[in-house]
Amino acid sequence: MLQAILLDLDNTLVLFDETGFYLRYMERITPCFADLMPAEAFRDRLLRGIRGLARNDGSRPNSDHFMERFCEGLDGAREAVWERFMTFYASEYDRIPVTVKRPAGLAELLDRLEGWGLRLVVATNPLFPELAQTKRLAWADLAPERFELLTHLENMSYVKPRADYYRQICKKLDLTPEQCLMVGNDAVNDMVAGTVGMTTYLTTEAGVIDYGAVTEGRRVSRGTSHPADFSGPLSGVAEVVARLRG
Template identity: 40%
Template sequence: MITDIDTVLFDLDGTLLPLNQDRFALGYFELFSRQSALLGYDAQVMGRGLQAGLRAMMANDGAMTNKERFDSVFASVTGYDAQEMNERFLPFYEGMFETLVEHAAPTPLARTIVDGLASGGYRLVLATNPVFPKVGTLTRMRWAGLFEEDFVCVTTYEEFSYTKPHPGYYRQVVDRLGLDPARCLMVGNDVVEDMVALELGMKTYLVTDCLINPHNTPLSSFRHGSLEAFATEILS
Protein backbone atom coordinates (compact mmCIF):
# COMPACT_ATOMS: atom_id res chain seq x y z
CA MET A 1 0.00 0.00 0.00
CA ILE A 2 1.06 3.60 -0.61
CA THR A 3 1.15 5.52 2.66
CA ASP A 4 1.25 9.13 1.45
CA ILE A 5 -2.09 9.12 -0.40
CA ASP A 6 -5.69 8.77 0.75
CA THR A 7 -7.56 8.93 -2.58
CA VAL A 8 -7.09 7.03 -5.83
CA LEU A 9 -8.69 8.29 -9.04
CA PHE A 10 -9.13 5.79 -11.86
CA ASP A 11 -9.78 6.25 -15.52
CA LEU A 12 -12.15 3.60 -16.88
CA ASP A 13 -11.76 2.96 -20.63
CA GLY A 14 -8.35 1.44 -21.31
CA THR A 15 -7.44 1.41 -17.61
CA LEU A 16 -9.78 -0.57 -15.36
CA LEU A 17 -11.59 -1.70 -18.51
CA PRO A 18 -9.11 -2.77 -21.20
CA LEU A 19 -10.63 -1.51 -24.43
CA ASN A 20 -9.85 -0.95 -28.09
CA GLN A 21 -10.94 2.68 -28.03
CA ASP A 22 -10.85 3.22 -31.79
CA ARG A 23 -13.12 0.25 -32.47
CA PHE A 24 -15.35 1.16 -29.56
CA ALA A 25 -15.78 4.73 -30.83
CA LEU A 26 -16.49 3.58 -34.39
CA GLY A 27 -18.99 1.02 -33.13
CA TYR A 28 -20.67 3.61 -30.92
CA PHE A 29 -21.17 6.05 -33.79
CA GLU A 30 -22.55 3.27 -35.99
CA LEU A 31 -25.02 2.13 -33.33
CA PHE A 32 -26.04 5.72 -32.57
CA SER A 33 -26.81 6.21 -36.26
CA ARG A 34 -28.78 2.96 -36.41
CA GLN A 35 -30.79 3.81 -33.30
CA SER A 36 -31.47 7.29 -34.67
CA ALA A 37 -33.02 5.83 -37.81
CA LEU A 38 -35.07 3.34 -35.78
CA LEU A 39 -36.50 6.25 -33.78
CA GLY A 40 -37.43 8.14 -36.93
CA TYR A 41 -34.66 10.73 -36.88
CA ASP A 42 -32.51 11.67 -39.85
CA ALA A 43 -29.40 9.61 -39.06
CA GLN A 44 -27.00 11.94 -40.89
CA VAL A 45 -28.33 14.99 -39.09
CA MET A 46 -28.12 13.16 -35.77
CA GLY A 47 -24.54 12.15 -36.51
CA ARG A 48 -23.58 15.77 -37.17
CA GLY A 49 -25.28 16.78 -33.94
CA LEU A 50 -23.46 14.11 -31.97
CA GLN A 51 -20.07 15.10 -33.35
CA ALA A 52 -20.71 18.80 -32.76
CA GLY A 53 -21.93 18.11 -29.24
CA LEU A 54 -18.85 16.06 -28.43
CA ARG A 55 -16.56 18.82 -29.71
CA ALA A 56 -18.46 21.35 -27.61
CA MET A 57 -18.06 19.25 -24.48
CA MET A 58 -14.34 18.85 -25.11
CA ALA A 59 -14.07 22.65 -25.30
CA ASN A 60 -16.32 23.32 -22.30
CA ASP A 61 -15.12 26.10 -20.02
CA GLY A 62 -16.97 25.36 -16.81
CA ALA A 63 -19.82 27.80 -17.44
CA MET A 64 -22.36 24.96 -17.68
CA THR A 65 -22.41 21.20 -17.34
CA ASN A 66 -21.22 19.08 -20.22
CA LYS A 67 -24.78 17.85 -20.71
CA GLU A 68 -26.08 21.41 -20.96
CA ARG A 69 -23.30 22.25 -23.41
CA PHE A 70 -24.02 19.18 -25.50
CA ASP A 71 -27.78 19.74 -25.52
CA SER A 72 -27.43 23.37 -26.56
CA VAL A 73 -25.13 22.63 -29.48
CA PHE A 74 -26.98 19.47 -30.50
CA ALA A 75 -30.30 21.32 -30.70
CA SER A 76 -28.73 24.17 -32.65
CA VAL A 77 -27.13 21.84 -35.21
CA THR A 78 -30.00 19.38 -35.65
CA GLY A 79 -33.15 21.37 -34.92
CA TYR A 80 -34.28 18.48 -32.72
CA ASP A 81 -35.40 18.85 -29.12
CA ALA A 82 -32.44 17.62 -27.06
CA GLN A 83 -34.47 16.71 -23.97
CA GLU A 84 -36.83 14.58 -26.03
CA MET A 85 -33.92 12.91 -27.81
CA ASN A 86 -32.20 12.13 -24.51
CA GLU A 87 -35.33 10.53 -23.11
CA ARG A 88 -35.91 8.45 -26.22
CA PHE A 89 -32.29 7.29 -26.25
CA LEU A 90 -32.20 6.07 -22.64
CA PRO A 91 -33.16 2.48 -23.57
CA PHE A 92 -30.32 2.49 -26.13
CA TYR A 93 -27.72 2.51 -23.34
CA GLU A 94 -29.37 -0.49 -21.68
CA GLY A 95 -29.82 -2.39 -24.94
CA MET A 96 -27.96 -1.89 -28.19
CA PHE A 97 -25.06 -0.14 -26.43
CA GLU A 98 -24.37 -3.38 -24.53
CA THR A 99 -23.11 -5.02 -27.72
CA LEU A 100 -20.05 -2.75 -27.65
CA VAL A 101 -18.63 -4.94 -24.89
CA GLU A 102 -17.15 -6.98 -27.76
CA HIS A 103 -14.47 -4.27 -28.04
CA ALA A 104 -13.52 -4.64 -24.37
CA ALA A 105 -11.43 -7.26 -22.59
CA PRO A 106 -12.61 -7.14 -18.97
CA THR A 107 -10.09 -8.30 -16.40
CA PRO A 108 -10.65 -9.54 -12.84
CA LEU A 109 -7.77 -7.26 -11.84
CA ALA A 110 -10.19 -4.32 -11.79
CA ARG A 111 -12.28 -5.91 -9.05
CA THR A 112 -9.19 -7.07 -7.18
CA ILE A 113 -7.66 -3.59 -7.20
CA VAL A 114 -10.86 -1.80 -6.17
CA ASP A 115 -11.62 -4.26 -3.37
CA GLY A 116 -8.04 -4.19 -2.11
CA LEU A 117 -7.86 -0.40 -1.98
CA ALA A 118 -11.31 -0.10 -0.41
CA SER A 119 -10.34 -2.53 2.34
CA GLY A 120 -7.24 -0.41 2.91
CA GLY A 121 -9.40 2.65 3.60
CA TYR A 122 -8.68 4.60 0.42
CA ARG A 123 -11.32 6.81 -1.16
CA LEU A 124 -11.89 5.80 -4.77
CA VAL A 125 -13.03 8.05 -7.62
CA LEU A 126 -14.00 6.83 -11.08
CA ALA A 127 -12.46 9.67 -13.06
CA THR A 128 -13.71 8.71 -16.51
CA ASN A 129 -13.97 11.49 -19.08
CA PRO A 130 -17.49 12.89 -18.48
CA VAL A 131 -18.83 12.84 -22.03
CA PHE A 132 -21.38 10.04 -21.51
CA PRO A 133 -24.73 10.03 -19.74
CA LYS A 134 -24.64 8.34 -16.36
CA VAL A 135 -26.49 5.30 -17.70
CA GLY A 136 -23.81 4.78 -20.38
CA THR A 137 -21.04 5.11 -17.81
CA LEU A 138 -22.67 2.63 -15.42
CA THR A 139 -23.04 0.16 -18.28
CA ARG A 140 -19.33 0.31 -19.09
CA MET A 141 -18.47 0.03 -15.41
CA ARG A 142 -20.56 -3.11 -15.20
CA TRP A 143 -18.52 -4.64 -18.04
CA ALA A 144 -15.49 -4.20 -15.77
CA GLY A 145 -17.31 -5.78 -12.82
CA LEU A 146 -17.60 -2.42 -11.06
CA PHE A 147 -20.55 -0.52 -9.61
CA GLU A 148 -21.41 3.01 -8.57
CA GLU A 149 -21.25 2.13 -4.87
CA ASP A 150 -17.58 1.18 -5.25
CA PHE A 151 -16.67 4.87 -5.61
CA VAL A 152 -17.25 8.09 -3.70
CA CYS A 153 -17.74 9.80 -7.06
CA VAL A 154 -18.31 8.76 -10.68
CA THR A 155 -17.79 11.63 -13.13
CA THR A 156 -20.55 11.89 -15.75
CA TYR A 157 -21.67 14.59 -18.15
CA GLU A 158 -24.73 15.50 -16.09
CA GLU A 159 -22.63 16.88 -13.21
CA PHE A 160 -19.25 17.96 -14.56
CA SER A 161 -18.39 21.09 -16.52
CA TYR A 162 -15.01 20.24 -18.02
CA THR A 163 -13.50 17.29 -19.83
CA LYS A 164 -10.03 15.80 -19.88
CA PRO A 165 -7.37 17.02 -20.44
CA HIS A 166 -8.52 20.39 -19.07
CA PRO A 167 -7.00 20.83 -15.59
CA GLY A 168 -10.38 22.26 -14.58
CA TYR A 169 -11.80 18.75 -14.70
CA TYR A 170 -9.42 17.56 -12.01
CA ARG A 171 -9.88 20.77 -10.04
CA GLN A 172 -13.65 20.20 -10.09
CA VAL A 173 -13.19 16.68 -8.68
CA VAL A 174 -10.85 18.01 -5.98
CA ASP A 175 -13.17 20.85 -5.00
CA ARG A 176 -16.32 18.73 -5.02
CA LEU A 177 -14.83 16.10 -2.72
CA GLY A 178 -12.60 18.37 -0.63
CA LEU A 179 -9.46 16.50 -1.64
CA ASP A 180 -5.83 17.41 -1.08
CA PRO A 181 -4.23 16.93 -4.54
CA ALA A 182 -0.91 16.04 -2.92
CA ARG A 183 -2.60 13.01 -1.36
CA CYS A 184 -4.25 11.86 -4.59
CA LEU A 185 -3.08 9.29 -7.13
CA MET A 186 -4.47 9.44 -10.67
CA VAL A 187 -4.28 6.14 -12.56
CA GLY A 188 -4.90 6.17 -16.31
CA ASN A 189 -3.71 4.99 -19.70
CA ASP A 190 -3.66 8.31 -21.60
CA VAL A 191 -0.53 10.44 -21.39
CA VAL A 192 -2.37 13.62 -22.37
CA GLU A 193 -5.71 13.19 -20.60
CA ASP A 194 -4.63 11.49 -17.39
CA MET A 195 -1.07 12.57 -16.67
CA VAL A 196 -2.14 16.23 -16.75
CA ALA A 197 -3.23 15.62 -13.15
CA LEU A 198 0.42 16.23 -12.28
CA GLU A 199 -0.25 19.94 -12.87
CA LEU A 200 -2.50 19.98 -9.81
CA GLY A 201 0.11 18.29 -7.68
CA MET A 202 -1.39 14.81 -7.87
CA LYS A 203 0.73 11.73 -8.15
CA THR A 204 0.13 9.61 -11.24
CA TYR A 205 0.53 6.09 -12.58
CA LEU A 206 0.40 5.43 -16.31
CA VAL A 207 -1.13 2.05 -17.19
CA THR A 208 0.49 0.82 -20.38
CA ASP A 209 -1.71 -2.12 -21.46
CA CYS A 210 -3.89 0.12 -23.66
CA LEU A 211 -1.49 3.04 -23.84
CA ILE A 212 -2.54 6.26 -25.59
CA ASN A 213 0.49 8.47 -26.19
CA PRO A 214 -0.23 10.73 -29.19
CA HIS A 215 2.93 12.81 -28.82
CA ASN A 216 5.27 9.88 -28.10
CA THR A 217 6.20 11.35 -24.75
CA PRO A 218 8.99 9.34 -23.10
CA LEU A 219 7.40 6.99 -20.58
CA SER A 220 10.33 7.58 -18.26
CA SER A 221 8.59 10.86 -17.41
CA PHE A 222 5.98 8.91 -15.41
CA ARG A 223 5.60 6.02 -13.05
CA HIS A 224 4.24 3.40 -15.39
CA GLY A 225 3.56 -0.27 -15.93
CA SER A 226 0.85 -2.78 -16.71
CA LEU A 227 -2.36 -2.97 -14.68
CA GLU A 228 -1.01 -6.19 -13.16
CA ALA A 229 2.20 -4.42 -12.15
CA PHE A 230 0.17 -1.61 -10.61
CA ALA A 231 -1.92 -4.10 -8.64
CA THR A 232 1.20 -5.82 -7.35
CA GLU A 233 2.78 -2.53 -6.32
CA ILE A 234 -0.18 -0.88 -4.65
CA LEU A 235 -1.62 -3.94 -2.91
CA SER A 236 1.65 -5.29 -1.53
Protein backbone atom coordinates (compact mmCIF):
# COMPACT_ATOMS: atom_id res chain seq x y z
CA MET A 1 0.00 0.00 0.00
CA LEU A 2 1.17 3.52 -0.77
CA GLN A 3 3.03 5.04 2.18
CA ALA A 4 5.16 7.93 0.90
CA ILE A 5 5.03 10.71 -1.69
CA LEU A 6 8.37 11.88 -3.07
CA LEU A 7 8.23 15.38 -4.56
CA ASP A 8 10.84 17.01 -6.73
CA LEU A 9 11.50 20.67 -5.90
CA ASP A 10 12.68 22.72 -8.89
CA ASN A 11 9.81 23.28 -11.33
CA THR A 12 7.63 20.84 -9.43
CA LEU A 13 6.96 22.46 -6.04
CA VAL A 14 8.23 25.84 -7.22
CA LEU A 15 8.23 27.16 -10.80
CA PHE A 16 11.09 29.31 -12.11
CA ASP A 17 13.62 29.72 -14.92
CA GLU A 18 16.31 27.22 -13.90
CA THR A 19 18.77 28.11 -16.67
CA GLY A 20 18.52 31.84 -15.98
CA PHE A 21 18.95 31.28 -12.26
CA TYR A 22 21.99 29.07 -12.83
CA LEU A 23 23.69 31.76 -14.91
CA ARG A 24 23.02 34.41 -12.25
CA TYR A 25 24.19 31.96 -9.57
CA MET A 26 27.54 31.59 -11.32
CA GLU A 27 27.86 35.37 -11.62
CA ARG A 28 27.33 35.73 -7.86
CA ILE A 29 29.36 32.85 -6.48
CA THR A 30 32.50 33.19 -8.61
CA PRO A 31 33.65 36.52 -7.09
CA CYS A 32 33.35 35.03 -3.59
CA PHE A 33 36.38 32.85 -4.40
CA ALA A 34 38.33 35.47 -6.35
CA ASP A 35 41.08 35.73 -3.72
CA LEU A 36 41.61 31.95 -3.87
CA MET A 37 41.58 31.30 -7.62
CA PRO A 38 40.81 32.89 -11.01
CA ALA A 39 37.18 32.86 -12.16
CA GLU A 40 37.76 30.26 -14.87
CA ALA A 41 39.55 27.93 -12.45
CA PHE A 42 36.68 28.23 -9.97
CA ARG A 43 34.08 27.40 -12.61
CA ASP A 44 36.10 24.40 -13.77
CA ARG A 45 36.46 23.09 -10.22
CA LEU A 46 32.78 23.62 -9.46
CA LEU A 47 31.64 21.78 -12.57
CA ARG A 48 34.19 19.03 -11.97
CA GLY A 49 32.87 18.56 -8.44
CA ILE A 50 29.22 18.51 -9.48
CA ARG A 51 29.72 16.18 -12.43
CA GLY A 52 31.86 13.91 -10.29
CA LEU A 53 28.89 13.24 -8.00
CA ALA A 54 27.46 10.93 -10.65
CA ARG A 55 30.35 8.58 -9.88
CA ASN A 56 29.93 8.48 -6.11
CA ASP A 57 29.83 4.80 -5.19
CA GLY A 58 27.63 5.39 -2.15
CA SER A 59 30.36 4.87 0.43
CA ARG A 60 30.37 8.50 1.59
CA PRO A 61 28.17 11.61 1.50
CA ASN A 62 28.02 13.64 -1.67
CA SER A 63 29.53 16.56 0.23
CA ASP A 64 32.75 14.60 0.84
CA HIS A 65 32.90 13.44 -2.78
CA PHE A 66 32.28 16.97 -4.08
CA MET A 67 34.88 18.59 -1.85
CA GLU A 68 37.54 16.02 -2.75
CA ARG A 69 37.07 16.76 -6.44
CA PHE A 70 36.78 20.53 -5.97
CA CYS A 71 39.86 20.79 -3.74
CA GLU A 72 42.24 18.63 -5.78
CA GLY A 73 45.65 20.28 -5.54
CA LEU A 74 44.56 22.73 -2.83
CA ASP A 75 46.46 21.20 0.07
CA GLY A 76 44.98 21.98 3.48
CA ALA A 77 42.28 24.27 2.06
CA ARG A 78 39.28 21.97 2.29
CA GLU A 79 37.82 23.28 5.54
CA ALA A 80 38.30 26.90 4.52
CA VAL A 81 36.73 26.28 1.10
CA TRP A 82 33.67 24.61 2.66
CA GLU A 83 33.27 27.55 5.02
CA ARG A 84 33.48 29.87 2.03
CA PHE A 85 30.62 28.00 0.36
CA MET A 86 28.56 28.15 3.55
CA THR A 87 29.14 31.89 3.89
CA PHE A 88 27.94 32.37 0.31
CA TYR A 89 24.76 30.36 0.87
CA ALA A 90 24.08 32.17 4.15
CA SER A 91 24.25 35.63 2.59
CA GLU A 92 24.93 36.28 -1.09
CA TYR A 93 22.70 33.42 -2.27
CA ASP A 94 19.64 35.34 -1.07
CA ARG A 95 20.56 38.25 -3.35
CA ILE A 96 20.38 36.28 -6.58
CA PRO A 97 17.36 37.60 -8.52
CA VAL A 98 14.72 34.94 -9.11
CA THR A 99 11.06 35.12 -10.09
CA VAL A 100 9.06 32.17 -8.81
CA LYS A 101 5.46 31.05 -8.49
CA ARG A 102 3.73 28.18 -6.75
CA PRO A 103 1.86 25.58 -8.76
CA ALA A 104 -1.90 25.90 -8.48
CA GLY A 105 -3.33 23.93 -5.58
CA LEU A 106 0.02 23.23 -3.89
CA ALA A 107 -1.11 23.95 -0.33
CA GLU A 108 -4.35 22.03 -0.76
CA LEU A 109 -2.50 19.03 -2.19
CA LEU A 110 -0.02 18.84 0.67
CA ASP A 111 -2.81 19.22 3.24
CA ARG A 112 -4.73 16.39 1.62
CA LEU A 113 -1.71 14.09 1.45
CA GLU A 114 -0.91 14.78 5.10
CA GLY A 115 -4.56 14.15 5.99
CA TRP A 116 -4.25 10.70 4.49
CA GLY A 117 -1.27 10.03 6.74
CA LEU A 118 1.22 9.82 3.90
CA ARG A 119 4.90 10.51 4.50
CA LEU A 120 6.19 13.47 2.46
CA VAL A 121 9.70 13.71 1.03
CA VAL A 122 11.35 16.52 -0.93
CA ALA A 123 13.31 14.42 -3.41
CA THR A 124 15.32 17.20 -5.02
CA ASN A 125 18.63 16.51 -6.73
CA PRO A 126 21.16 16.67 -3.84
CA LEU A 127 23.67 18.95 -5.58
CA PHE A 128 23.42 21.73 -2.97
CA PRO A 129 24.00 21.88 0.80
CA GLU A 130 21.05 21.70 3.17
CA LEU A 131 21.13 25.47 3.71
CA ALA A 132 20.61 26.15 0.00
CA GLN A 133 17.91 23.50 -0.35
CA THR A 134 15.87 24.94 2.52
CA LYS A 135 16.09 28.40 0.95
CA ARG A 136 14.85 27.03 -2.38
CA LEU A 137 12.01 25.34 -0.52
CA ALA A 138 11.15 28.69 1.05
CA TRP A 139 10.55 30.10 -2.44
CA ALA A 140 7.34 28.06 -2.34
CA ASP A 141 6.62 29.24 1.24
CA LEU A 142 7.29 25.74 2.52
CA ALA A 143 9.16 24.84 5.69
CA PRO A 144 11.44 21.78 5.79
CA GLU A 145 9.70 20.64 8.99
CA ARG A 146 6.65 19.80 6.90
CA PHE A 147 8.57 16.97 5.26
CA GLU A 148 10.07 13.84 6.75
CA LEU A 149 13.11 14.08 4.51
CA LEU A 150 14.75 16.77 2.37
CA THR A 151 17.59 15.41 0.26
CA HIS A 152 20.76 17.50 0.05
CA LEU A 153 24.50 17.33 -0.48
CA GLU A 154 25.29 16.22 3.05
CA ASN A 155 22.70 13.47 3.62
CA MET A 156 22.79 11.62 0.29
CA SER A 157 25.44 9.49 -1.42
CA TYR A 158 23.95 9.47 -4.92
CA VAL A 159 22.43 12.01 -7.30
CA LYS A 160 19.75 11.91 -9.97
CA PRO A 161 19.32 10.18 -12.37
CA ARG A 162 21.06 7.31 -10.52
CA ALA A 163 18.51 4.67 -9.56
CA ASP A 164 20.48 4.23 -6.35
CA TYR A 165 19.37 7.73 -5.30
CA TYR A 166 15.81 6.41 -5.02
CA ARG A 167 16.91 3.19 -3.36
CA GLN A 168 18.74 5.24 -0.72
CA ILE A 169 15.59 7.24 0.01
CA CYS A 170 13.67 4.00 0.47
CA LYS A 171 16.32 2.76 2.86
CA LYS A 172 16.09 5.97 4.91
CA LEU A 173 12.30 5.60 5.09
CA ASP A 174 12.43 1.82 5.66
CA LEU A 175 10.00 1.36 2.78
CA THR A 176 10.00 -0.60 -0.46
CA PRO A 177 9.93 1.30 -3.77
CA GLU A 178 6.44 -0.11 -4.40
CA GLN A 179 5.21 1.86 -1.37
CA CYS A 180 6.35 5.16 -2.91
CA LEU A 181 5.06 7.57 -5.54
CA MET A 182 7.63 9.87 -7.21
CA VAL A 183 6.29 13.19 -8.48
CA GLY A 184 8.40 15.45 -10.69
CA ASN A 185 8.64 17.40 -13.92
CA ASP A 186 11.73 15.69 -15.36
CA ALA A 187 11.38 12.54 -17.48
CA VAL A 188 15.11 11.85 -17.05
CA ASN A 189 15.91 12.63 -13.43
CA ASP A 190 12.53 11.96 -11.82
CA MET A 191 10.80 9.29 -13.87
CA VAL A 192 13.84 6.99 -13.58
CA ALA A 193 12.32 6.17 -10.18
CA GLY A 194 10.04 3.82 -12.06
CA THR A 195 12.98 1.56 -12.86
CA VAL A 196 13.34 0.66 -9.17
CA GLY A 197 9.63 -0.08 -8.75
CA MET A 198 8.16 3.28 -7.73
CA THR A 199 4.97 4.58 -9.30
CA THR A 200 5.69 7.82 -11.16
CA TYR A 201 3.77 11.02 -11.92
CA LEU A 202 5.13 13.56 -14.44
CA THR A 203 3.97 17.11 -13.75
CA THR A 204 3.22 19.42 -16.66
CA GLU A 205 3.29 23.01 -15.32
CA ALA A 206 6.92 23.62 -16.28
CA GLY A 207 6.37 22.52 -19.89
CA VAL A 208 8.56 20.26 -21.98
CA ILE A 209 12.20 20.17 -20.88
CA ASP A 210 15.01 20.52 -23.39
CA TYR A 211 17.22 17.65 -22.24
CA GLY A 212 20.51 19.41 -22.69
CA ALA A 213 22.05 21.58 -19.98
CA VAL A 214 23.66 24.80 -21.14
CA THR A 215 27.07 24.97 -19.50
CA GLU A 216 29.55 27.61 -20.67
CA GLY A 217 28.20 27.34 -24.21
CA ARG A 218 28.41 23.53 -24.40
CA ARG A 219 25.52 21.09 -24.71
CA VAL A 220 25.64 18.28 -22.19
CA SER A 221 23.48 15.16 -22.47
CA ARG A 222 21.30 14.52 -19.44
CA GLY A 223 20.49 10.87 -19.95
CA THR A 224 17.57 8.68 -20.94
CA SER A 225 13.92 9.71 -20.66
CA HIS A 226 11.59 7.28 -18.90
CA PRO A 227 7.82 6.90 -19.31
CA ALA A 228 5.55 8.01 -16.48
CA ASP A 229 2.70 6.00 -15.03
CA PHE A 230 0.62 9.18 -14.74
CA SER A 231 0.93 12.76 -15.97
CA GLY A 232 -0.80 16.08 -15.40
CA PRO A 233 -0.70 19.20 -13.23
CA LEU A 234 0.62 18.87 -9.68
CA SER A 235 -2.88 19.24 -8.30
CA GLY A 236 -3.84 16.04 -10.13
CA VAL A 237 -1.61 13.99 -7.83
CA ALA A 238 -4.43 13.84 -5.26
CA GLU A 239 -6.74 12.00 -7.66
CA VAL A 240 -4.02 9.50 -8.54
CA VAL A 241 -3.19 8.91 -4.89
CA ALA A 242 -6.86 8.37 -4.07
CA ARG A 243 -7.00 5.76 -6.85
CA LEU A 244 -3.83 4.03 -5.68
CA ARG A 245 -5.11 3.90 -2.11
CA GLY A 246 -8.25 2.15 -3.35
